[in-house]
Amino acid sequence: MRQVAILGVAMTKFGVSEKTNLEMFAEAGLEAIAQSNLEPKDMEALYFGNCLGDFEEGQMHMAPFAHAELGLPVSVPATRFESACATATVAIRHAALLVGAGVYDMVLAGGTERACAMGTPLATRTFAMGHHAQYESTAGLTFPGVFAMAAHMYSEKYDVPLKELKQNMAEVAVKNHYHGAMNPKAHFQKEIDVNTVLDGMMVADPLQLFDCCPFSDGAAAVVVAEAGKARELVNKPVYIAGMGQASGGPLYLQKDLSRVMAREASIAQAYKEAGVGPDDIDVVELHDCFTIAEILALESFGFYEFGKAYDAATKRETYLGGKLVVNPSGGLKAKGHPIGATGAAQVTEIVEQLREESGPRQVEGARVGLVDTLGGDFGTICNIILRS
């Protein structure tokens, strides 16, 4: 495999947008290409992520229209990726695999999502299409419901009283909002305290409103390139050191929701390829769609023993300035979660961190960063380890 690098990275401001999916993606894509000192015609493929355009705008098969907005040559293929919330990370991984294999030298990869256009009831219904349609979503399961069931299992399995667990989960939201307040692209740029979380409306017991990430609109894109060409184009290419991707089935086959088996398989692949372990990671953007999700992820990566990560934020170990900075962008919780774009925004944050361009939320001396994105009912996990 050839060495692969990331050149330009860009994201729109996440939040509620009046722009169309195509307009948002064009903004991010053209900025990523320009930042790479390239032109749209230099792209050899477009790997385009979008999950729910069919419901958001009545638009399926969006990739060729994004291709036209960007002004890519007709000979350049545009392909849609859909892996629920892990969509853009999976698109970037596949771009990197093909660049590594020598099929392409330059690929634009990313995604866009306009979830707010659906409103909460339809958005909740369409997101629930990520559950098993015969044996899970029929019971009225929702995504907060999945992580709520995981939180109850965690409390039971590790004998952490639910009240104590919830207090510590709230601290995860407080931390990610603290980081998000320093990110001008974040959906929420406002600090909160533990009471904001614990006084919120109940969404799915035991998860309250501020345990949950928002529905967001936004787009993000990155240029994936062969490393030799990358070095000729920009001063600070960031290299892909290792990647992983793994799949899990329906929840009733996974059983123990306190362990995300697909993540354990995915990170093992990424650590092996990169030749690193948990102690080598300086900064992490991980899939905190719900507060409990961040806790589960920290344990999957080996940063903490199983059952021991629940108070990491409370002890400020995962804060900026802590021993392992987790979600300096604000994470999905505060930065926002336009599902088709999220993975590309996570890569954007890590690349900027490794280029030391993150301003007030810069992790000092960050050299190795980890991206983690989860799709569906723990069904898809994709990890990318980047290094400067």
Added chain:
Amino acid sequence: MDYKLTYDQFQQGLERGELLGLKCNTCNSVTFPPMTRCRECNGTDLKITEIAGEGTMRTFTVIRVAPEGMTAPYIVAMAEIDEGAWVMGNLVDLNPDDADMNLIGKRVTLGSHVVKGDTYSHGDFRVITFSLI
């Protein structure tokens, strides 16, 4: 290959009050709800079996923000049936506001109830229910 017990046949079983699963002729595990292969050994030599209909609650949540077409609050839960498989369903006969951590480990019987379909499903369907013993 032959799909031994389809979703439609499983639904017809629920309609008759039968909880149909698959017993593996290789390892004796019971797969419930049905799928192509044995959930334990991936074997495809399976025979249709009726499960006893009792199990133990493993986790739950109370859904308070429902998808379009559903009315909150209601309880979604996973139980381990005595034959070893886990299954998702609705815990019924309990006020959702009374659902707490004490539910985990409680014994339940299995049944089913009808849920109205929406634009995206093929008509109404039955969903597994759990009732506390």
